[in-house]
Amino acid sequence: MGNILEMRSITKTFPGVKALEDVNLAVRTGEIHAICGENGAGKSTLMKVLSGVYPAGSYDGEIVYDGDPVSFGGIRDSEQVGIVIIHQELALVPYLSIAENIFLGNERRGRAGLIDWNRAHSEAETLLRSVGLRENPETPVGQLGVGKQQLVEIAKALSKNVRLLILDEPTAALNDTDSEHLLGLLRDLRERGITCIMISHKLGEIITIADRVTVIRDGRTVETLDMAAGEVTQDRIIRGMVGRDLDSYYPERASHPGEEVLRVEDWTVWHPSQDRKVVDGAAFDVRAGEVVGIAGLMGAGRTELAMSIFGRSWGRNISGRLFVHGKEVRARSVPEAIDHGIAYATEDRKHYGLNLIEDIRRNVSAAALGKLSRRGWVNGNEETKVAEASRRSMNIKAPTVSSVVGKLSGGNQQKVVLSKWLYTDPEVLILDEPTRGIDVGAKYEIYTIINRLVADGKAVVVISSELPELLGICDRIYTLSAGRITGQLPVREATQENLMELMTQDKEVAA
Known part of the structure; x- marks a missing residue:
């Protein structure tokens, strides 16, 4: 041939x-x-x-x-x-x-x-x-x-x-x-x-x-x-x-969950233009130093659940209760959610997570400009210092922080998204499909960053379509089916088979 x-x-x-x-x-x-x-x-x-x-x-x-x-x-x-x-x-x-x-x-x-x-x-x-x-x-x-x-x-x-x-x-x-x-x-x-x-x-x-x-x-x-x-x-x-062997696809991490950081009770969300519930009475919690996964098939309501929690940025007629460190909060907008220590990294970084025609510096500071401004003016020198620190700590492969984000690879774009939300200093970080469309080496780096966050006492929620990924990085996994939480398993008891069984149930079961 x-x-x-x-x-x-x-x-x-x-x-x-x-x-x-x-x-x-x-x-x-x-x-x-x-x-x-x-x-x-x-x-x-x-x-x-x-x-x-x-x-x-x-x-x-x-x-x-x-x-x-x-x-x-x-x-x-x-x-x-x-x-x-x-x-x-x-x-x-x-x-x-x-x-x-x-x-x-x-x-x-x-x-x-x-x-x-x-x-x-x-x-x-x-x-x-x-x-x-x-x-x-x-x-x-x-x-x-x-x-x-x-x-x-x-x-x-x-x-x-x-x-x-x-x-x-x-x-x-x-x-x-x-x-x-x-x-x-x-x-x-x-x-x-x-x-x-x-x-x-x-x-x-x-x-x-x-x-x-x-x-x-x-x-x-x-x-x-x-x-x-x-x-x-x-x-x-x-x-x-x-250029080397990856001894494990997922870096090792010692799990030592602390106090409860985020609790969601009876969370219900209606579709913005259709007469149907997309999230129905969902409830879950996540603690400091813990990675909690949310698994579900396409259309189960995973992203809708996350976005509605993050300042009600999706859906209508949203009801339920939201607690941060045991205190009920009302995050009725994205700025309010950020003020309460909630951050959400979207699954669609190109459309919702980044300004692709702007540089790394502007993207990193975008969600927390108040920390860099005085009397309405942003301190450009401080903005550059913050972005440069993120570039080094997150190993973003770009010549300078003035590099346009749209020209970066998918893995490096994802690191910019994480840098943006980490600069808000969140108590809980919700990551929606954090490794979609990136290679195995960049995935390992993202997992390492997640481990670093929980080691610092942050609470992390990971939504992923890849069950091996959830099994490899989480402490506990909730399953979602047709908008309802159908189960919760510690990772030591979870398998792809029993998770899939819960993901295809149509009735809520006891955790």
């Missing part, structure tokens, strides 16, 4: 940082080729070089596609030869229909140059069936879930006669069912002769589906492993990614 793609000695430099240095990549025709590496290793940058997002002339090295040297001035150039990239942030317009999105910029035209809607809808329907969707092509994309939107993106790629499909973290935001469906589709595309390059932090998925995997570390190619040539384990890939 010959190579459809060779990238030779690719070097890409940004002001103050060399993102790629002498990277080499060879992809065989008709294979699923995975690319692994820590956040900031250069994976996405390499794919942007390949697809023309970073045009020829902005990097050094050579790209050989289908046996011929190529140089792309933009995405249209790469798409014309069958290279299509699907970014982690989907490029769909929510208010346009499925058909309009599929053929956006590639419209099906009829007489006088007008769009032939009958042809567009007919071809869109055929493409949707090929990716396993039965939706009406006239349905607005915004009405679809993330899993189906991913499939629409693939249908859009197929409409461009794709030969080499690049997927950047395709399952990062998907539940297990949607992820399995997407991986099955990739296998089907391989059978059709379409070559796929897949960037993913989910090593279990890579081992399951990939033919080969290339590991990149610190902007350099480390190695390419052939799944058929021998045993390739997650530990083997991790060793290549981080």
